[in-house]
Amino acid sequence: MISDAQAVVTDLLREKTLWPQMLLEYYLTVATGLRRCSLVTIPAEWPDAEDISRRIDDACIEDFKQLAHERDVIRKMKMIRSVKEKMRKISLAEIRSSLSYNSHISWINRLRLEVFEVEIRPTVRELFIYKEKDMKLRLENLMRKRLRFREEFLRHAGQSTPRSIAAYPEELYPEYLTEIGGLLAYPACCVKAYIEGREQEKPSAEQRAAAQISDIRALGLEPDVYAYFSKDFIPCSPTCVNASALGGNFHQGLATVDGRLSEFHLQCLKKNVDAVGSYVQRIEEHRAKISLRSRELGIEAVR
Numbered sequence: 001m002i003s004d005a006q007a008v009v010t011d012l013l014r015e016k017t018l019w020p021q022m023l024l025e026y027y028l029t030v031a032t033g034l035r036r037c038s039l040v041t042i043p044a045e046w047p048d049a050e051d052i053s054r055r056i057d058d059a060c061i062e063d064f065k066q067l068a069h070e071r072d073v074i075r076k077m078k079m080i081r082s083v084k085e086k087m088r089k090i091s092l093a094e095i096r097s098s099l100s101y102n103s104h105i106s107w108i109n110r111l112r113l114e115v116f117e118v119e120i121r122p123t124v125r126e127l128f129i130y131k132e133k134d135m136k137l138r139l140e141n142l143m144r145k146r147l148r149f150r151e152e153f154l155r156h157a158g159q160s161t162p163r164s165i166a167a168y169p170e171e172l173y174p175e176y177l178t179e180i181g182g183l184l185a186y187p188a189c190c191v192k193a194y195i196e197g198r199e200q201e202k203p204s205a206e207q208r209a210a211a212q213i214s215d216i217r218a219l220g221l222e223p224d225v226y227a228y229f230s231k232d233f234i235p236c237s238p239t240c241v242n243a244s245a246l247g248g249n250f251h252q253g254l255a256t257v258d259g260r261l262s263e264f265h266l267q268c269l270k271k272n273v274d275a276v277g278s279y280v281q282r283i284e285e286h287r288a289k290i291s292l293r294s295r296e297l298g299i300e301a302v303r
């Protein structure tokens with residue numbers, strides 16, 4: 001159990017530099033043993049994500065311009081490598097000096113958690129939050145496997161590979177998704193449905209899940225909010241009994257820590273349903289924004 005739970009919950013609900021929902025679903029659930037591991041993508045999931053990204057772009061703007069004008073393929077490839085390295089360094093410095101990172105570290109220490117950090121792209125990192133020491137070895141092994149899958153994918157990838165797949169190519173490998181789903185406590189039925197959504201010519205898990213919510217609502221019914229137990233999770237159906245049982249367990253566990261979390265957690269669950277329902281639209285808006293900014297800066301090649 002966590003010590004001084006009442007003060008922890010008071011500060012969690014008042015937190016301004018990280019989203020309280022994130023602290024609840026990714027940090028407190030691990031600290032209380034409700035799940036063994038959670039995953040945060042940074043800076044995307046931080047309140048100051050846009051500021052951090054803008055500062056990285058601004059610091060590299062001259063390099064981007066030079067890159068956009070370079071016509072020699074060999075020189076261009078070399079420049080892309082060096083710009084990526086510069087973006088990596090600046091991104092790391094921006095992340096480490098951000099208010100969000102500061103809060104993240106103070107919550108990790110306060111809740112006695114551990115973090116395993118992985119770079120996904122020069123400006124995108126993943127933080128795996130866990131408590132039990134043996135998790136580190138499992139994560140190390142899985143990340144080695146992930147790298148192998150990425151390398152294998154790159155050997156066969158063509159110019160026409162959609163950016164949505166090229167960003168997370170390991171998701172084309174069921175072995176990776178099954179293992180990471182297990183670590184994050186996702187029910188096997190939901191992981192299976194997610195994997196099917198990564199197969200070619202099938203609707204993605206995100207598209208399928210959004211359609212399921214509008215279908216169930218068209219019947220005058222509502223999704224089971226407990227099935228949407230974490231912001232990063234997509235259930236196989238809006239009434240998945242396994243996901244709902246897990247969400248119910250989270251709810252009960254959090255309410256036991258402090259009664260105030262009962263109401264707050266319900267609000268989070270409802271937000272998660274809305275987020276899954278509007279996922280496709282939000283992703284499209286986000287991509288359009290990124291692509292517009294990339295075009296403005298002339299950096300489509302380095303993103």
Ligand SMILES: [Zn+2]
Pocket residue numbers: 187188189190191235236237240241242243
């Ligand atoms: Zn399921």
